[in-house]
Amino acid sequence: MQLIDKTALITGAAGGIGRAIAERYAREGARVAVADLDLTAAEATVQQIGDAGGEAMALAMDVTDEAAVEAGVAAMVERWGGLDIAIANAGIQHIAPLHALSFTDWRKVMSVHLDGAFLLTSAALRQMYRQERGGCLLYMGSVHSKLASPLKAPYVAAKHALLGLCRSVAKEGAAHRVRANVICPGFVRTPLVDRQIPEQAEALGISEEAVIRDVMLKDTVDGEFTTLEDIAEVALHLAAFPSAALTGQSVVASHGWYMQ
Template identity: 30%
Template sequence: MELAGKVAIVTGGASGIGFATAKAFLDKGAKVVIGDYNEEGGQQAEQQLKESSDEVAFVSVDVSREESVEKMVSATVERFGRVDIIVNNAGIGEFSVTHELTYEDYHKVIAVNQDGVFFGAKHAIKKMLEHGEGGAIVNTSSILGSVGEGGAFAYNASKGAVNLMTKSLALQYAEHKIRVNAVAPGYVETGLVNRETLGELYDVVIARHPVGRIGQPEEIAHAIVFLVENEFVTGTTIMVDGGYTTQ
Protein backbone atom coordinates (compact mmCIF):
# COMPACT_ATOMS: atom_id res chain seq x y z
CA MET A 1 0.00 0.00 0.00
CA GLU A 2 1.35 3.39 -0.96
CA LEU A 3 1.02 5.56 2.17
CA ALA A 4 0.97 8.95 0.46
CA GLY A 5 -2.54 10.38 0.74
CA LYS A 6 -3.85 7.54 2.91
CA VAL A 7 -5.67 8.25 6.18
CA ALA A 8 -4.41 6.52 9.31
CA ILE A 9 -5.57 6.38 12.91
CA VAL A 10 -3.02 5.59 15.61
CA THR A 11 -4.38 4.97 19.09
CA GLY A 12 -2.05 5.62 21.98
CA GLY A 13 -0.42 8.06 19.59
CA ALA A 14 0.59 10.70 22.10
CA SER A 15 3.81 8.99 23.13
CA GLY A 16 6.17 6.05 22.71
CA ILE A 17 5.49 3.59 19.90
CA GLY A 18 2.28 5.37 18.90
CA PHE A 19 3.96 8.74 18.49
CA ALA A 20 6.84 7.23 16.52
CA THR A 21 4.33 5.47 14.27
CA ALA A 22 2.32 8.63 13.66
CA LYS A 23 5.53 10.44 12.70
CA ALA A 24 6.59 7.62 10.39
CA PHE A 25 3.23 7.72 8.60
CA LEU A 26 3.41 11.49 8.20
CA ASP A 27 6.92 11.21 6.81
CA LYS A 28 5.50 8.86 4.16
CA GLY A 29 2.82 11.38 3.19
CA ALA A 30 -0.15 9.94 5.07
CA LYS A 31 -2.79 11.91 6.96
CA VAL A 32 -2.89 10.93 10.62
CA VAL A 33 -5.31 11.08 13.51
CA ILE A 34 -3.75 10.59 16.93
CA GLY A 35 -6.18 8.98 19.35
CA ASP A 36 -5.22 9.07 23.00
CA TYR A 37 -6.74 9.15 26.49
CA ASN A 38 -4.17 11.75 27.56
CA GLU A 39 -5.61 15.00 26.24
CA GLU A 40 -2.69 17.20 27.23
CA GLY A 41 -0.17 14.75 25.80
CA GLY A 42 -2.22 14.31 22.65
CA GLN A 43 -2.43 18.04 22.03
CA GLN A 44 1.31 18.40 22.59
CA ALA A 45 1.99 15.54 20.18
CA GLU A 46 -0.26 17.15 17.57
CA GLN A 47 1.58 20.45 17.82
CA GLN A 48 4.96 18.75 17.64
CA LEU A 49 4.03 16.75 14.56
CA LYS A 50 2.53 19.79 12.86
CA GLU A 51 6.04 21.17 12.61
CA SER A 52 6.52 18.74 9.73
CA SER A 53 2.96 18.31 8.41
CA ASP A 54 -0.45 19.96 8.77
CA GLU A 55 -2.17 16.67 7.97
CA VAL A 56 -2.43 15.57 11.59
CA ALA A 57 -5.14 15.90 14.21
CA PHE A 58 -5.63 14.79 17.80
CA VAL A 59 -8.87 13.16 18.96
CA SER A 60 -9.47 12.28 22.59
CA VAL A 61 -10.49 8.65 22.99
CA ASP A 62 -11.02 6.01 25.63
CA VAL A 63 -10.48 2.79 23.68
CA SER A 64 -12.18 0.73 26.39
CA ARG A 65 -15.51 2.40 25.49
CA GLU A 66 -17.07 1.55 22.15
CA GLU A 67 -18.95 4.82 21.78
CA SER A 68 -15.70 6.74 22.27
CA VAL A 69 -13.92 4.71 19.60
CA GLU A 70 -16.83 5.11 17.20
CA LYS A 71 -16.70 8.89 17.69
CA MET A 72 -12.95 8.88 16.99
CA VAL A 73 -13.44 7.01 13.73
CA SER A 74 -16.31 9.29 12.72
CA ALA A 75 -14.21 12.36 13.54
CA THR A 76 -11.46 10.98 11.30
CA VAL A 77 -13.87 10.61 8.38
CA GLU A 78 -15.26 14.09 9.01
CA ARG A 79 -11.75 15.58 8.97
CA PHE A 80 -10.06 13.57 6.22
CA GLY A 81 -12.91 11.88 4.35
CA ARG A 82 -12.10 8.21 4.94
CA VAL A 83 -10.14 5.63 6.94
CA ASP A 84 -7.52 3.46 5.24
CA ILE A 85 -5.39 2.36 8.20
CA ILE A 86 -5.80 1.87 11.91
CA VAL A 87 -3.06 0.99 14.36
CA ASN A 88 -4.65 -0.34 17.53
CA ASN A 89 -1.73 0.55 19.74
CA ALA A 90 -3.24 1.91 22.97
CA GLY A 91 -2.55 -0.34 25.92
CA ILE A 92 -1.83 -0.58 29.62
CA GLY A 93 0.31 -2.94 31.66
CA GLU A 94 -0.05 -4.65 34.98
CA PHE A 95 2.17 -6.46 37.42
CA SER A 96 0.58 -8.14 40.41
CA VAL A 97 0.27 -11.33 42.42
CA THR A 98 -2.50 -13.14 40.58
CA HIS A 99 -4.35 -14.45 43.61
CA GLU A 100 -4.58 -10.85 44.86
CA LEU A 101 -5.67 -9.43 41.50
CA THR A 102 -9.19 -8.00 41.68
CA TYR A 103 -11.66 -8.53 38.89
CA GLU A 104 -11.84 -4.78 38.40
CA ASP A 105 -8.08 -4.51 37.88
CA TYR A 106 -8.05 -7.58 35.64
CA HIS A 107 -10.93 -6.32 33.53
CA LYS A 108 -9.38 -2.85 33.17
CA VAL A 109 -6.41 -4.41 31.38
CA ILE A 110 -8.69 -6.57 29.21
CA ALA A 111 -10.93 -3.61 28.40
CA VAL A 112 -8.09 -1.46 27.09
CA ASN A 113 -5.77 -4.05 25.53
CA GLN A 114 -8.31 -6.47 24.11
CA ASP A 115 -11.66 -4.70 23.83
CA GLY A 116 -9.86 -1.66 22.43
CA VAL A 117 -8.58 -3.75 19.53
CA PHE A 118 -12.09 -5.10 18.89
CA PHE A 119 -13.70 -1.66 18.93
CA GLY A 120 -11.00 -0.09 16.77
CA ALA A 121 -11.09 -2.86 14.19
CA LYS A 122 -14.89 -3.00 14.13
CA HIS A 123 -15.48 0.65 13.40
CA ALA A 124 -12.50 1.12 11.08
CA ILE A 125 -13.55 -1.91 9.03
CA LYS A 126 -17.04 -0.44 8.61
CA LYS A 127 -15.53 2.66 7.01
CA MET A 128 -13.12 0.62 4.89
CA LEU A 129 -16.01 -1.46 3.56
CA GLU A 130 -17.91 1.71 2.72
CA HIS A 131 -15.20 3.06 0.42
CA GLY A 132 -14.52 -0.44 -0.93
CA GLU A 133 -10.80 -0.03 -1.52
CA GLY A 134 -9.51 -2.26 1.25
CA GLY A 135 -7.29 -1.17 4.11
CA ALA A 136 -4.76 -2.20 6.70
CA ILE A 137 -5.03 -2.88 10.41
CA VAL A 138 -2.05 -3.35 12.70
CA ASN A 139 -2.56 -4.41 16.30
CA THR A 140 0.14 -3.87 18.90
CA SER A 141 0.63 -7.16 20.69
CA SER A 142 3.68 -8.02 22.80
CA ILE A 143 6.25 -10.71 23.44
CA LEU A 144 3.99 -11.43 26.41
CA GLY A 145 1.31 -12.54 24.01
CA SER A 146 3.52 -15.53 23.24
CA VAL A 147 5.51 -16.19 26.42
CA GLY A 148 4.45 -16.06 30.05
CA GLU A 149 5.56 -13.56 32.66
CA GLY A 150 4.94 -14.17 36.34
CA GLY A 151 2.70 -11.45 37.71
CA ALA A 152 1.42 -10.33 34.30
CA PHE A 153 -1.62 -12.59 34.17
CA ALA A 154 -4.09 -10.07 32.73
CA TYR A 155 -1.53 -8.60 30.34
CA ASN A 156 -0.53 -12.07 29.09
CA ALA A 157 -4.19 -12.91 28.56
CA SER A 158 -4.96 -9.71 26.68
CA LYS A 159 -1.98 -9.88 24.34
CA GLY A 160 -2.43 -13.58 23.63
CA ALA A 161 -5.98 -12.75 22.62
CA VAL A 162 -4.77 -9.98 20.31
CA ASN A 163 -2.64 -12.49 18.38
CA LEU A 164 -5.62 -14.73 17.65
CA MET A 165 -8.00 -11.83 17.03
CA THR A 166 -5.52 -10.71 14.37
CA LYS A 167 -5.62 -14.09 12.62
CA SER A 168 -9.42 -14.29 12.77
CA LEU A 169 -9.91 -10.81 11.33
CA ALA A 170 -7.34 -11.45 8.60
CA LEU A 171 -9.21 -14.53 7.43
CA GLN A 172 -12.62 -12.89 7.58
CA TYR A 173 -11.75 -9.74 5.63
CA ALA A 174 -9.08 -10.90 3.16
CA GLU A 175 -11.67 -11.06 0.37
CA HIS A 176 -12.37 -7.36 0.98
CA LYS A 177 -8.66 -6.52 0.63
CA ILE A 178 -8.45 -5.57 4.29
CA ARG A 179 -5.23 -6.94 5.76
CA VAL A 180 -4.79 -7.46 9.49
CA ASN A 181 -1.44 -8.01 11.19
CA ALA A 182 0.18 -7.48 14.57
CA VAL A 183 3.55 -6.40 15.86
CA ALA A 184 4.91 -7.89 19.08
CA PRO A 185 7.57 -5.68 20.65
CA GLY A 186 10.07 -6.70 23.25
CA TYR A 187 10.76 -4.18 25.99
CA VAL A 188 10.98 -0.72 24.44
CA GLU A 189 12.53 2.45 25.84
CA THR A 190 9.64 4.77 26.71
CA GLY A 191 8.54 7.03 29.52
CA LEU A 192 7.50 3.93 31.48
CA VAL A 193 10.41 1.64 30.61
CA ASN A 194 13.81 3.23 31.22
CA ARG A 195 16.69 3.14 33.66
CA GLU A 196 15.14 5.75 35.92
CA THR A 197 11.77 4.03 36.28
CA LEU A 198 13.09 0.45 36.51
CA GLY A 199 16.18 1.08 38.62
CA GLU A 200 18.22 -2.08 39.14
CA LEU A 201 15.68 -4.09 37.12
CA TYR A 202 16.72 -2.22 33.98
CA ASP A 203 19.87 -4.32 33.58
CA VAL A 204 17.85 -7.48 34.25
CA VAL A 205 15.45 -6.56 31.45
CA ILE A 206 18.33 -5.82 29.06
CA ALA A 207 19.91 -9.19 29.85
CA ARG A 208 16.78 -10.96 28.60
CA HIS A 209 17.36 -9.56 25.11
CA PRO A 210 20.16 -11.41 23.26
CA VAL A 211 21.07 -8.27 21.28
CA GLY A 212 22.13 -6.65 24.57
CA ARG A 213 19.70 -3.76 24.69
CA ILE A 214 16.01 -2.93 24.65
CA GLY A 215 14.23 -1.48 21.64
CA GLN A 216 13.51 2.03 20.48
CA PRO A 217 10.00 3.22 19.52
CA GLU A 218 11.16 4.02 15.99
CA GLU A 219 12.19 0.38 15.46
CA ILE A 220 8.66 -0.79 16.24
CA ALA A 221 7.19 1.96 14.05
CA HIS A 222 9.37 0.76 11.17
CA ALA A 223 7.85 -2.73 11.48
CA ILE A 224 4.33 -1.27 11.56
CA VAL A 225 5.01 0.69 8.37
CA PHE A 226 6.24 -2.53 6.72
CA LEU A 227 3.06 -4.37 7.70
CA VAL A 228 0.94 -1.60 6.18
CA GLU A 229 2.94 -1.25 2.98
CA ASN A 230 3.48 -4.92 2.11
CA GLU A 231 0.26 -6.13 0.50
CA PHE A 232 1.22 -9.82 0.63
CA VAL A 233 1.31 -9.97 4.42
CA THR A 234 -1.79 -10.67 6.47
CA GLY A 235 -2.68 -12.65 9.58
CA THR A 236 0.83 -12.59 11.01
CA THR A 237 2.43 -11.32 14.20
CA ILE A 238 5.94 -10.00 13.73
CA MET A 239 8.28 -10.24 16.69
CA VAL A 240 10.43 -7.13 17.07
CA ASP A 241 12.08 -8.21 20.29
CA GLY A 242 15.86 -8.31 20.05
CA GLY A 243 15.73 -12.10 20.13
CA TYR A 244 13.75 -12.30 23.39
CA THR A 245 11.38 -15.06 22.23
CA THR A 246 14.07 -17.16 20.54
CA GLN A 247 15.22 -18.42 23.92
Protein backbone atom coordinates (compact mmCIF):
# COMPACT_ATOMS: atom_id res chain seq x y z
CA MET A 1 0.00 0.00 0.00
CA GLN A 2 1.35 3.39 -1.04
CA LEU A 3 -0.25 5.78 1.48
CA ILE A 4 0.18 4.04 4.83
CA ASP A 5 0.21 6.54 7.73
CA LYS A 6 -0.86 9.39 5.42
CA THR A 7 -3.85 11.63 6.05
CA ALA A 8 -5.86 13.20 3.26
CA LEU A 9 -8.65 15.76 3.01
CA ILE A 10 -10.69 15.80 -0.20
CA THR A 11 -13.38 18.38 -0.93
CA GLY A 12 -16.48 17.41 -2.89
CA ALA A 13 -15.73 13.82 -1.91
CA ALA A 14 -19.23 12.49 -1.27
CA GLY A 15 -19.62 11.46 -4.90
CA GLY A 16 -18.06 11.34 -8.35
CA ILE A 17 -14.32 11.85 -8.73
CA GLY A 18 -13.82 12.91 -5.12
CA ARG A 19 -15.42 9.74 -3.79
CA ALA A 20 -13.43 7.55 -6.16
CA ILE A 21 -10.18 9.13 -4.95
CA ALA A 22 -11.24 8.86 -1.29
CA GLU A 23 -12.00 5.16 -1.69
CA ARG A 24 -8.74 4.50 -3.54
CA TYR A 25 -6.67 6.38 -0.97
CA ALA A 26 -8.31 4.44 1.86
CA ARG A 27 -7.49 1.15 0.11
CA GLU A 28 -3.90 2.34 -0.07
CA GLY A 29 -3.76 2.88 3.69
CA ALA A 30 -4.59 6.59 4.05
CA ARG A 31 -6.99 8.02 6.61
CA VAL A 32 -9.37 10.16 4.60
CA ALA A 33 -11.48 13.19 5.54
CA VAL A 34 -14.48 13.23 3.21
CA ALA A 35 -15.51 16.89 2.97
CA ASP A 36 -18.72 17.84 1.22
CA LEU A 37 -21.58 20.33 1.27
CA ASP A 38 -23.90 17.31 1.73
CA LEU A 39 -22.97 15.83 5.11
CA THR A 40 -25.38 12.90 4.77
CA ALA A 41 -23.78 11.87 1.48
CA ALA A 42 -20.31 12.32 3.00
CA GLU A 43 -21.27 10.05 5.87
CA ALA A 44 -22.48 7.42 3.40
CA THR A 45 -19.09 7.52 1.68
CA VAL A 46 -17.35 7.19 5.05
CA GLN A 47 -19.55 4.19 5.85
CA GLN A 48 -18.61 2.58 2.54
CA ILE A 49 -14.92 3.13 3.23
CA GLY A 50 -15.28 1.72 6.73
CA ASP A 51 -17.15 -1.34 5.50
CA ALA A 52 -14.24 -1.99 3.13
CA GLY A 53 -11.76 -1.86 6.00
CA GLY A 54 -10.58 1.74 5.61
CA GLU A 55 -10.60 4.69 8.01
CA ALA A 56 -12.42 7.94 7.22
CA MET A 57 -14.32 10.84 8.74
CA ALA A 58 -17.05 13.05 7.31
CA LEU A 59 -16.84 16.84 7.28
CA ALA A 60 -19.64 19.24 6.40
CA MET A 61 -17.87 21.85 4.29
CA ASP A 62 -18.96 24.71 2.06
CA VAL A 63 -15.65 25.44 0.33
CA THR A 64 -16.67 29.07 -0.23
CA ASP A 65 -17.00 29.61 3.55
CA GLU A 66 -13.63 30.40 5.12
CA ALA A 67 -14.76 29.44 8.62
CA ALA A 68 -16.10 26.08 7.40
CA VAL A 69 -12.85 25.24 5.63
CA GLU A 70 -10.74 26.25 8.61
CA ALA A 71 -12.93 24.23 10.96
CA GLY A 72 -12.77 21.16 8.74
CA VAL A 73 -8.98 21.19 8.52
CA ALA A 74 -8.74 21.75 12.27
CA ALA A 75 -11.09 18.85 12.99
CA MET A 76 -9.11 16.34 10.96
CA VAL A 77 -5.79 17.54 12.38
CA GLU A 78 -7.18 17.21 15.89
CA ARG A 79 -8.29 13.66 15.16
CA TRP A 80 -5.30 12.41 13.21
CA GLY A 81 -2.48 14.78 14.11
CA GLY A 82 -1.63 16.16 10.69
CA LEU A 83 -2.50 16.73 7.05
CA ASP A 84 -0.41 15.11 4.35
CA ILE A 85 -2.59 15.46 1.23
CA ALA A 86 -5.22 18.10 0.45
CA ILE A 87 -7.27 17.89 -2.74
CA ALA A 88 -9.36 20.81 -3.99
CA ASN A 89 -11.94 18.83 -5.94
CA ALA A 90 -15.30 20.50 -5.24
CA GLY A 91 -16.86 21.95 -8.38
CA ILE A 92 -20.02 23.04 -10.13
CA GLN A 93 -20.94 23.90 -13.69
CA HIS A 94 -23.19 26.46 -15.39
CA ILE A 95 -24.02 26.26 -19.08
CA ALA A 96 -24.74 29.58 -20.79
CA PRO A 97 -23.35 31.78 -23.59
CA LEU A 98 -21.29 34.72 -22.36
CA HIS A 99 -23.72 37.36 -23.57
CA ALA A 100 -26.49 35.78 -21.48
CA LEU A 101 -24.39 34.84 -18.45
CA SER A 102 -25.29 36.70 -15.27
CA PHE A 103 -22.59 38.01 -12.98
CA THR A 104 -24.21 36.03 -10.17
CA ASP A 105 -23.76 32.76 -12.04
CA TRP A 106 -20.23 33.73 -13.06
CA ARG A 107 -19.29 34.45 -9.46
CA LYS A 108 -20.90 31.25 -8.16
CA VAL A 109 -18.83 29.00 -10.43
CA MET A 110 -15.64 30.97 -9.85
CA SER A 111 -16.20 30.99 -6.09
CA VAL A 112 -16.56 27.23 -5.75
CA HIS A 113 -13.65 26.33 -8.02
CA LEU A 114 -11.16 29.11 -7.40
CA ASP A 115 -12.03 30.71 -4.06
CA GLY A 116 -12.65 27.25 -2.63
CA ALA A 117 -9.25 26.08 -3.85
CA PHE A 118 -7.58 29.13 -2.31
CA LEU A 119 -9.27 28.67 1.07
CA LEU A 120 -8.26 25.01 1.24
CA THR A 121 -4.74 25.90 0.11
CA SER A 122 -4.36 28.56 2.77
CA ALA A 123 -5.55 26.33 5.61
CA ALA A 124 -3.59 23.32 4.39
CA LEU A 125 -0.32 25.19 3.91
CA ARG A 126 -0.38 26.61 7.42
CA GLN A 127 -0.66 23.06 8.76
CA MET A 128 1.84 21.55 6.33
CA TYR A 129 4.41 24.25 7.05
CA ARG A 130 4.32 23.20 10.72
CA GLN A 131 5.13 19.62 9.76
CA GLU A 132 8.68 18.51 9.06
CA ARG A 133 7.32 16.07 6.48
CA GLY A 134 5.60 18.81 4.43
CA GLY A 135 2.68 17.73 2.29
CA CYS A 136 1.00 17.54 -1.09
CA LEU A 137 -1.63 19.82 -2.64
CA LEU A 138 -3.65 18.53 -5.59
CA TYR A 139 -6.10 20.54 -7.65
CA MET A 140 -8.84 19.09 -9.82
CA GLY A 141 -8.39 20.92 -13.07
CA SER A 142 -9.70 19.79 -16.42
CA VAL A 143 -8.82 19.67 -20.08
CA HIS A 144 -10.60 23.01 -19.80
CA SER A 145 -7.52 24.17 -17.88
CA LYS A 146 -5.86 23.99 -21.29
CA LEU A 147 -8.63 24.55 -23.84
CA ALA A 148 -11.88 26.49 -24.05
CA SER A 149 -15.33 25.24 -25.02
CA PRO A 150 -18.43 27.28 -25.81
CA LEU A 151 -21.00 27.90 -23.06
CA LYS A 152 -18.57 27.29 -20.17
CA ALA A 153 -16.73 30.57 -19.67
CA PRO A 154 -16.62 30.71 -15.85
CA TYR A 155 -15.64 27.04 -15.60
CA VAL A 156 -12.90 27.44 -18.21
CA ALA A 157 -11.61 30.62 -16.55
CA ALA A 158 -11.53 29.01 -13.11
CA LYS A 159 -9.81 25.86 -14.34
CA HIS A 160 -7.16 27.93 -16.14
CA ALA A 161 -6.60 29.91 -12.94
CA LEU A 162 -5.95 26.75 -10.94
CA LEU A 163 -2.78 26.24 -12.97
CA GLY A 164 -1.45 29.56 -11.73
CA LEU A 165 -2.42 28.85 -8.13
CA CYS A 166 -0.77 25.44 -8.25
CA ARG A 167 2.46 26.80 -9.70
CA SER A 168 2.56 29.50 -7.02
CA VAL A 169 2.14 26.86 -4.32
CA ALA A 170 4.90 24.76 -5.90
CA LYS A 171 7.29 27.74 -5.77
CA GLU A 172 6.41 28.95 -2.28
CA GLY A 173 5.94 25.53 -0.73
CA ALA A 174 9.20 23.97 -1.89
CA ALA A 175 11.18 25.26 1.08
CA HIS A 176 8.65 23.54 3.35
CA ARG A 177 8.63 20.22 1.47
CA VAL A 178 5.22 20.90 -0.03
CA ARG A 179 4.48 19.78 -3.59
CA ALA A 180 1.53 20.85 -5.75
CA ASN A 181 0.12 19.48 -9.00
CA VAL A 182 -3.05 19.72 -11.10
CA ILE A 183 -5.03 16.77 -12.41
CA CYS A 184 -6.71 17.54 -15.74
CA PRO A 185 -9.36 14.95 -16.64
CA GLY A 186 -11.23 14.71 -19.86
CA PHE A 187 -14.97 14.09 -19.68
CA VAL A 188 -15.83 11.67 -16.87
CA ARG A 189 -19.37 10.32 -16.51
CA THR A 190 -20.13 11.99 -13.19
CA PRO A 191 -23.43 13.65 -12.23
CA LEU A 192 -21.82 16.99 -13.18
CA VAL A 193 -21.20 15.79 -16.73
CA ASP A 194 -24.52 13.97 -17.00
CA ARG A 195 -26.34 17.24 -16.25
CA GLN A 196 -24.38 19.00 -18.99
CA ILE A 197 -25.51 16.64 -21.73
CA PRO A 198 -29.16 17.75 -21.94
CA GLU A 199 -28.18 21.36 -21.16
CA GLN A 200 -25.76 21.46 -24.08
CA ALA A 201 -28.18 19.62 -26.34
CA GLU A 202 -30.77 22.32 -25.72
CA ALA A 203 -28.32 25.20 -26.02
CA LEU A 204 -26.78 23.86 -29.25
CA GLY A 205 -29.99 22.53 -30.77
CA ILE A 206 -28.65 18.99 -31.21
CA SER A 207 -29.42 15.58 -29.74
CA GLU A 208 -27.90 14.30 -26.53
CA GLU A 209 -26.19 11.56 -28.52
CA ALA A 210 -24.62 14.23 -30.71
CA VAL A 211 -23.37 16.11 -27.64
CA ILE A 212 -21.56 12.98 -26.48
CA ARG A 213 -20.24 11.98 -29.91
CA ASP A 214 -19.58 15.34 -31.59
CA VAL A 215 -18.80 17.61 -28.64
CA MET A 216 -17.54 15.73 -25.61
CA LEU A 217 -15.65 12.85 -27.20
CA LYS A 218 -15.01 14.20 -30.69
CA ASP A 219 -11.28 14.76 -30.20
CA THR A 220 -10.43 11.68 -28.15
CA VAL A 221 -8.43 8.93 -29.82
CA ASP A 222 -11.00 6.22 -29.12
CA GLY A 223 -14.36 7.90 -28.44
CA GLU A 224 -14.24 6.85 -24.79
CA PHE A 225 -15.00 8.68 -21.56
CA THR A 226 -12.25 8.96 -18.97
CA THR A 227 -13.23 6.85 -15.94
CA LEU A 228 -13.35 7.53 -12.23
CA GLU A 229 -10.72 4.82 -11.81
CA ASP A 230 -8.42 6.58 -14.28
CA ILE A 231 -8.47 9.79 -12.26
CA ALA A 232 -8.13 8.02 -8.92
CA GLU A 233 -5.02 6.30 -10.30
CA VAL A 234 -3.49 9.65 -11.32
CA ALA A 235 -4.34 11.13 -7.92
CA LEU A 236 -2.67 8.21 -6.18
CA HIS A 237 0.48 8.52 -8.29
CA LEU A 238 0.81 12.24 -7.60
CA ALA A 239 0.18 11.87 -3.87
CA ALA A 240 2.66 9.02 -3.49
CA PHE A 241 5.40 10.51 -5.66
CA PRO A 242 8.54 10.64 -3.49
CA SER A 243 10.17 13.94 -4.41
CA ALA A 244 9.81 17.47 -5.72
CA ALA A 245 10.86 16.26 -9.17
CA LEU A 246 7.12 16.28 -9.86
CA THR A 247 5.69 19.60 -8.68
CA GLY A 248 4.00 22.54 -10.38
CA GLN A 249 2.83 20.24 -13.15
CA SER A 250 -0.48 19.39 -14.80
CA VAL A 251 -1.24 15.79 -15.68
CA VAL A 252 -3.85 15.31 -18.41
CA ALA A 253 -5.91 12.11 -18.54
CA SER A 254 -8.30 12.53 -21.45
CA HIS A 255 -7.97 9.68 -23.97
CA GLY A 256 -5.87 12.00 -26.10
CA TRP A 257 -8.41 14.84 -26.26
CA TYR A 258 -5.62 17.19 -25.24
CA MET A 259 -1.97 16.26 -25.76
CA GLN A 260 0.90 18.24 -24.29
